Amino acid sequence: MAFSLALRSGRRGSAASLALAVAALLAGCAGVPLHPPAPATPPAPAGGPDIVAVPSAPGAALLRPRARWQPVDWSELPGWDGDRVLEAWSALNRSCERPSTGWAATCADALLNAPSDEASARAWLQSRLQPYRVESPEGAAEGLVTGYYEPLIDASRVPRGSYAVPLHRPPADLGVRKPYWTRQQLDTLPAAQAALRGREIAFVADPLDALVLQIQGSGRLRLTEPDGSLRTVRLAFAGHNDQPYKSVGRWLIERGEIRAEQASWPGIKAWARANPQRVQELLWSNPRVVFFREEPLPDPQLGPRGAQGVALTPGRSIAVDPQSIPYGTPVWLASTEPLSTQALQRLVVAQDTGSAIVGAVRADFFWGWGDQAEQQAGRMKQPLRLWVLWPRGPRS
Structure with missing residues (x-):
């Protein structure tokens, strides 16, 4: 918001x-032009916005009410090696205070194995989570980010x-x-x-x-x-x-x-x-x-509570359509800075929503507060691609 x-x-x-x-x-x-639609996927399973379909075979897409998640390699995430992913850890920990369906074990692991540096943070993410490209049910992988x-x-x-x-x-x-x-x-x-x-x-x-x-x-x-x-x-x-x-x-x-x-x-x-x-x-x-x-505002460095019920983190929290991405999900966001060609590629966490944030590849980026945040937010309306990072399941 x-x-x-x-x-x-x-x-x-x-x-x-x-x-x-x-x-x-x-x-x-x-709006941002979408890719030509692909053949429609089967309807998403019943069970509410936090239920993700279990794939019938390795490499199968996961289905949600308003999105399709396509499994990909980490190499597909643009700029993955350039972000300071450790900066997103506090946002992830706040979401783990209220874990969504499928996240309890992974959140417990994140709290017990808190990384101490960038290398260990990146290694934890890549060993515990699987990246999925977010697409519309028709296969469109490009959307819109506002601020x-x-x-x-x-x-x-x-x-x-x-x-x-x-x-x-x-x-x-x-x-x-x-x-x-x-x-x-x-x-x-x-x-x-x-x-x-x-x-x-x-x-x-x-x-x-x-x-x-x-x-x-x-x-x-x-x-x-x-x-x-x-x-x-x-x-x-x-x-x-x-x-x-x-x-x-x-x-x-x-x-x-x-x-x-x-x-x-x-x-x-x-x-x-x-x-x-x-x-x-x-x-x-x-x-x-x-x-x-x-x-009261006991800690002025914390943002307001988002729809997940946890404090938002400037530059690391986004609003999403929960029918596409469940609250608390780490997301790799690829876009550009407002009114610029400079890349905006970073790890964020889905913690909020809004009445106009609807659809698979749609996000609202929380800039924080103050004059600079106001200016950036007011100018932001950029093309967007998203990848969710979802638990791999029990490890052997």
Whole structure:
């Protein structure tokens, strides 16, 4: 939690990207061409998203509901010898706190045999795991990677000056009214406004910053308390109003307000500055509202919890479609840096998902937090190839 803003609002307890935001803003207006489809494979087995079919013969593909995994040699992984794979070990260990089906024994082994250097880390991976190329059921092996990050926004505990845009905890009647009030109704109807009264966590100055937090699903607040003290807290996803997400970027494009190439977060903010009288109309075009809970930030070096329920690691965590890749799976990712031809080839771990992260070869790359993470995430929309690393089974 890639504008990958749009994608993040459906995430369960995850981080949020202005890159995601932009990807989300466009909600999939563009894509990466796929290879010509191959003959369809048989349907995936029943049993849920964490069940992988056992091959009937050595070298057979493993089937998942939305993907086919084709076994390959380690030599197929581009750049495998160039990554510092030991940097991904902390992310792998966090996933092993909540191991997926098929991972219990391998996770226990990883904890007992923690590598001390790059060579031992690479040797452990190659002896315990088998690489599989991820393909669509039709055989397409190329897809799309976007990026997301955790916003860091200035806020005030109480309304003061320009800090007048509230961020709310879930209202008490959220589970009673289905669907809940829309964004416009929450802003205009007395009964809807009454449901939010007293549920304010903090106030921000820019309504688009509030929208970023809601699309991303979580973020950090640099919070001014009533006594003037400053502290940083995290807002985590706590629910939404059960209304559909609508892209504000697409809304602007469809009305001829901006061109598609201008639908970046800076472009949308520039439009808002030039059209302050229409900002409310822009916001109301997206009826979905996200509610938060406040969490302490005991370790600022850890990211928010992803859908797997473990803290995300900057540069080593990705969001995936769990119908393609189970949470906790190590993944070799091959792409390029945003707006660059520089290779991005590294070991990451599938620990999160998002409502727009759908399909076999689809990932959202978690960049972390801060200005650089925001810039990288906001620009990322690259061709992608993926390989999962799956336990070989009991060793002799």
